[in-house]
Amino acid sequence: MLKLDLPENRQSIISRLQDDDLIVPCDSGGWNITNLAAILFANQLSDFKNLERKSLRVIVYKGSNRIEASPEDEEKKGYACGFKKIVDSINKLLPRNEVIKAFRKESPMYPELAVRELVANALIHQDFFAKGTGPMVEIFSDRLEITNPGVPLVAPNRFLDSPPKSRNELVASMMRRVGVCEERGSGIDKVVFQTELYRLPAPLFEVTGEHTRSILFSYKPLNNMDKDERIRACYLHCCLKWVERKPMNNASVRERFGIENQNKALASRIIAQTIDSGLIKPHDADAGVRNRRYIPSWS
Numbered sequence: 398m399l400k401l402d403l404p405e406n407r408q409s410i411i412s413r414l415q416d417d418d419l420i421v422p423c424d425s426g427g428w429n430i431t432n433l434a435a436i437l438f439a440n441q442l443s444d445f446k447n448l449e450r451k452s453l454r455v456i457v458y459k460g461s462n463r464i465e466a467s468p469e470d471e472e473k474k475g476y477a478c479g480f481k482k483i484v485d486s487i488n489k490l491l492p493r494n495e496v497i498k499a500f501r502k503e504s505p506m507y508p509e510l511a512v513r514e515l516v517a518n519a520l521i522h523q524d525f526f527a528k529g530t531g532p533m534v535e536i537f538s539d540r541l542e543i544t545n546p547g548v549p550l551v552a553p554n555r556f557l558d559s560p561p562k563s564r565n566e567l568v569a570s571m572m573r574r575v576g577v578c579e580e581r582g583s584g585i586d587k588v589v590f591q592t593e594l595y596r597l598p599a600p601l602f603e604v605t606g607e608h609t610r611s612i613l614f615s616y617k618p619l620n621n622m623d624k625d626e627r628i629r630a631c632y633l634h635c636c637l638k639w640v641e642r643k644p645m646n647n648a649s650v651r652e653r654f655g656i657e658n659q660n661k662a663l664a665s666r667i668i669a670q671t672i673d674s675g676l677i678k679p680h681d682a683d684a685g686v687r688n689r690r691y692i693p694s695w696s
Contacts, residue, residue, distance in 0.1 A: 398477065398575040418567060423648040433567050436525075437477035437575075451531045453483055453520065457490050461539050476520045478569075480577050484513050486685060490536055492615070507541055507613050508591035511600075514584040515611045517577055519545035521569050527607060541613040549609050553602035554676070555695070557636040588613075589633045596655055598622060599630035599637050619654050630654070632676040635692050644680045644690035 404410045414420045419434035435445040455468040464635040477635040486642040519532045526545025535542040551559045563569040598614040634653045635645040
């Protein structure tokens, strides 16, 4: 997975594994596999008693609630060696939209890159000391929920702009080295960008007791979005512009929501509601309404 040449002999392999904290000497002779090696590279996580509940559960429900579910799937492999299979399996289970142009074809309901980033975040940033719980993906008819044990180290409304910070540095480092994540703190940026590209409602990040949950919503026309959904989308759009070093304006909001140019007043109303919520503020309050730009309230 690191695309390195295999060491020449067994001792060199042992030394390489020890250097990466994947094995440690055993007092009675030989070597012990570390939790780091097991959680990333195990063929069967259930072989390791302390980690068997950390395998990723994938549950598909038959509606928008948890009343009726299909038989759930559980990925038994370690996160690094099984990550591609995990993401591929989730994408195959997700609902798909049918697009009819010259030919009939299906398109994914959610951006595959967004799904990949959120699954990686859930695996890497979970609290491994939480007992009796593990990461979980729940697929509903109208949304995708990804939950991991542990409360986040930064406030959910600052996920997009915060520098990388992980409670599991060795896991994050090894997952970066094998190409699963970048460890640059840009994962949520990609998620928000992809949802805007697909014109989806903004993702929701919430803390529920001792867990962190990320939610992707299926397509919904602007007219069907409630006030909170519009405000959340406008705020995250403003944060995305901020990390790009570009203030948000009426034109960018219209592009985000797919609003026609003649409906500038609708974009202005969404901006005003987001200002009233305390999430954004004018960047140049003295400028005319047409030329006014906006930035996150914390900037």
